[in-house]
Amino acid sequence: MEASQKDFENAMNQVKLLKKDPGNEVKLKLYALYKQATEGPCNMPKPGVFDFINKAKWDAWNALGSLPKETARQNYVDLVSSLSPSSEASSQGEPGVHEKVPESEGIVVTSEDGITKITFNRPTKKNAITFQMYNQIIEALKTASTDNSAITVFTGNGDYYSSGNDLTNFTSAAGGMEEAAKTGAVVLRNFVNSFIDFPKPLIAVVNGPAVGISVTLLGMFDAVYASDKATFHTPFSSLGQTPEACSSYTFPKIMGPAKATEMLIFGKKLTAKEAWAQGLVTEVFPESTFQQEVWTKLKRYAKLPPNAMRISKELIRKSEKEKLYAVNAEECTTLQSKWLTEECINAIMSFVSRKAKL
Numbered sequence: 001m002e003a004s005q006k007d008f009e010n011a012m013n014q015v016k017l018l019k020k021d022p023g024n025e026v027k028l029k030l031y032a033l034y035k036q037a038t039e040g041p042c043n044m045p046k047p048g049v050f051d052f053i054n055k056a057k058w059d060a061w062n063a064l065g066s067l068p069k070e071t072a073r074q075n076y077v078d079l080v081s082s083l084s085p086s087s088e089a090s091s092q093g094e095p096g097v098h099e100k101v102p103e104s105e106g107i108v109v110t111s112e113d114g115i116t117k118i119t120f121n122r123p124t125k126k127n128a129i130t131f132q133m134y135n136q137i138i139e140a141l142k143t144a145s146t147d148n149s150a151i152t153v154f155t156g157n158g159d160y161y162s163s164g165n166d167l168t169n170f171t172s173a174a175g176g177m178e179e180a181a182k183t184g185a186v187v188l189r190n191f192v193n194s195f196i197d198f199p200k201p202l203i204a205v206v207n208g209p210a211v212g213i214s215v216t217l218l219g220m221f222d223a224v225y226a227s228d229k230a231t232f233h234t235p236f237s238s239l240g241q242t243p244e245a246c247s248s249y250t251f252p253k254i255m256g257p258a259k260a261t262e263m264l265i266f267g268k269k270l271t272a273k274e275a276w277a278q279g280l281v282t283e284v285f286p287e288s289t290f291q292q293e294v295w296t297k298l299k300r301y302a303k304l305p306p307n308a309m310r311i312s313k314e315l316i317r318k319s320e321k322e323k324l325y326a327v328n329a330e331e332c333t334t335l336q337s338k339w340l341t342e343e344c345i346n347a348i349m350s351f352v353s354r355k356a357k358l
């Protein structure tokens with residue numbers, strides 16, 4: 001039996017009540033079926049290649065060809081009823097289309113026992129770093145540089161440390177792609193400069209896999225403690241991108257050019273042990289005792305005289321600072337142009353439309 005108009009309307013209301021985001025792939029299907037059911041075959045002009053979201057929506061609708069309106073309505077109802085009632089989605093306007101689900105706070109900052117802790121806090125998105133989080137982190141580092149804490153620690157909530165740059169930062173940016181790339185380069189440069197300038201010991205507690213910029217930034221940290229379930233992956237070439245966070249300078253310095261090439265150019269994923277052997281990680285702990293051992297150690301370190309630690313860090317960093325600023329500037333300029341290339345746009349589009357994963 002075919003779905004009635006009433007069934008269709010009920011399904012649309014059900015989408016609004018879902019509790020979990022069903023993901024972009026399902027949302028695109030819902031969008032396409034909704035348009036086909038209400039307007040018939042796609043007769044809109046094809047959006048430009050840089051208009052990521054509208055192009056993905058157009059592709060999904062156009063793929064339905066001449067599917068009859070009634071069948072599209074039935075398929076829409078079936079798809080909605082197949083979604084778990086505990087899935088979350090909030091929807092206004094056309095049902096199920098690219099609404100921003102309210103996220104938990106992107107980062108959480110706490111201060112205790114002489115330690116300021118900055119936690120990536122988007123576990124459902126593997127702690128991918130949004131445009132807003134870059135700015136929040138810049139602010140958090142500014143505050144931490146003058147607060148009462150002796151050391152500052154980054155870690156992740158959930159199973160990932162961080163999956164790196166949120167790949168929808170560009171597809172959801174207002175304005176054209178060129179404008180987004182320009183803004184991205186400025187944000188990235190300020191973000192990395194705030195790590196170059198950070199005056200206190202900066203420690204990473206890598207609780208799980210780390211990808212992209214969350215790995216390259218480790219070259220800016222003073223110590224990196226990792227669980228043995230952590231991995232370190234910089235798939236820049238597959239993304240049509242190039243290294244950032246001064247890693248084109250720090251990684252060859254830390255592990256030698258040959259090993260840096262394997263990571264930064266060929267995208268070799270390292271285990272925690274391999275990252276330790278190459279000097280990127282200070283110490284690796286078994287997952288079962290990781291949290292307890294690391295925080296006990298860090299609480300002890302945070303009791304050391306803070307001024308001595310700060311001045312020692314200054315001595316270590318001082319001779320490198322000008323070089324790091326210059327490398328950061330060049331990496332950002334390079335990325336600004338890479339983000340506009342077909343290689344990069346196709347890689348991001350593939351991820352957004354869920355055709356590709358690392």
Ligand SMILES: CCCCCCCCCC/C=C\CC(=O)SCCNC(=O)CCNC(=O)[C@H](O)C(C)(C)COP(=O)(O)OP(=O)(O)OC[C@H]1O[C@@H](n2cnc3c(N)ncnc32)[C@H](O)[C@@H]1OP(=O)(O)O
Pocket residue numbers: 021022023024124125126128129130131134163164165166167168169170173180181183184185187188211212213214235236239241244351356357358
């Ligand atoms: C104007 C804009 C200014 C912005 C400022 C720009 C500054 C940029 C600076 C740096 C540029 C690049 C450096 C990088 O970091 S490149 C690396 C980018 N990261 C990736 O390529 C990772 C992509 N993710 C994956 O391959 C996989 O998700 C995973 C990490 C291997 C995990 O796989 P999984 O099967 O275990 O889980 P999955 O279902 O895929 O993920 C769960 C949900 O999380 C979402 N998600 C994961 N990673 C990202 C990401 N990086 N960006 C956006 N979303 C991500 C994923 O989509 C799932 O969501 P949903 O459930 O489908 O809704």
